[in-house]
Amino acid sequence: MSGDGVGRLAGKVAVVVGAGQTPGETIGNGRATAVLFAREGARVVAADRVLASAEETRELIEASGGEAVALEVDVRDEASIERLVADVVARWGRIDVLHNNVGIGAGDNNALDLDEKAWHRIMDVNLMGTWLTCKHVIPVMREHGGGAIVNVSSIAAVCAAPLLTYKVSKAGVNALTHQLAMDHAGAGVRVNAVMPGLIDTPMAIEGVSAAFGLDRGELRASRDKMVPLGRHQGTAWDVAHAALFLASDEARFITGVVLPVDGGQSARIG
Numbered sequence: 016m017s018g019d020g021v022g023r024l025a026g027k028v029a030v031v032v033g034a035g036q037t038p039g040e041t042i043g044n045g046r047a048t049a050v051l052f053a054r055e056g057a058r059v060v061a062a063d064r065v066l067a068s069a070e071e072t073r074e075l076i077e078a079s080g081g082e083a084v085a086l087e088v089d090v091r092d093e094a095s096i097e098r099l100v101a102d103v104v105a106r107w108g109r110i111d112v113l114h115n116n117v118g119i120g121a122g123d124n125n126a127l128d129l130d131e132k133a134w135h136r137i138m139d140v141n142l143m144g145t146w147l148t149c150k151h152v153i154p155v156m157r158e159h160g161g162g163a164i165v166n167v168s169s170i171a172a173v174c175a176a177p178l179l180t181y182k183v184s185k186a187g188v189n190a191l192t193h194q195l196a197m198d199h200a201g202a203g204v205r206v207n208a209v210m211p212g213l214i215d216t217p218m219a220i221e222g223v224s225a226a227f228g229l230d231r232g233e234l235r236a237s238r239d240k241m242v243p244l245g246r247h248q249g250t251a252w253d254v255a256h257a258a259l260f261l262a263s264d265e266a267r268f269i270t271g272v273v274l275p276v277d278g279g280q281s282a283r284i285g
């Protein structure tokens with residue numbers, strides 16, 4: 016076990032899909048989750064379309080004494096997911112935790128200005144990709160008596176959002192989570208989601224400021240103001256800790272839950 020963890024995932028094999036990150040000055044949700052899972056004793060598969068970025072995550076984990084391997088996968092390509100799952104099973108024999116972090120929004124727009132190609136690209140990555148990893152990992156979990164899946168959604172799924180495809184894809188992730196939870200509860204496979212609100216990650220700050228020509232400081236300040244709890248965005252560690260709980264045996268009686276990690280933002284609709 017590495018770092019300060021107490022072994023909440025000791026003995027488990029965890030596959031984090033989207034474990035690399037958009038370059039930037041803060042840590043991303045996927046990378047933080049992979050690092051935290053390893054710190055809590057999991058052997059971590061850091062999988063990403065960008066292998067070099069997954070390798071950086073592996074290096075971070077190994078530098079703090081954890082065990083990880085970096086593997087390439089493109090969640091739009093079913094054959095590449097099949098290869099990933101076969102590789103993990105050949106290497107470590109089982110998969111106890113699947114964390115689906117991959118999500119994109121670039122090129123999205125409102126319903127009237129949205130381009131059809133952008134719609135398909137975002138739906139394929141965010142929704143189809145999440146389904147496909149579950150499709151190939153769940154049989155492995157069922158064979159070994161169960162497992163835990165954590166899907167990364169967004170409060171965009173339930174709040175008004177300016178970007179249509181991202182919202183619809185994340186609403187789909189919530190529905191997928193509910194359905195898979197019901198379908199596989201009898202086999203001990205738990206399926207939950209975290210629903211992050213405004214999180215200070217490179218995808219949200221560097222990515223959005225570059226796409227829309229915004230000043231990073233002003234973007235941060237405008238996002239901070241929208242968060243009820245402390246008027247401050249969350250960090251990737253907030254998302255990672257929620258995912259850790261849902262992935263761990265502490266959540267053994269919890270399935271089909273979509274957990275907001277949003278400083279209270281979605282409580283407005285409650």
Ligand SMILES: NC(=O)c1ccc[n+]([C@@H]2O[C@H](COP(=O)([O-])OP(=O)(O)OC[C@H]3O[C@@H](n4cnc5c(N)ncnc54)[C@H](O)[C@@H]3O)[C@@H](O)[C@H]2O)c1
Binds near residue numbers: 042044063168210
């Ligand atoms: N930051 C926020 O404010 C916020 C809010 C709500 C939800 N989220 C969600 O958090 C998740 C992303 O968080 P992050 O900070 O780790 O983002 P990130 O962009 O830093 O990391 C995502 C990783 O996914 C990889 N990826 C992209 N397409 C892929 C594909 N087709 N196959 C495999 N890997 C692919 C990227 O290479 C990248 O390394 C997304 O699901 C996003 O929707 C973020």
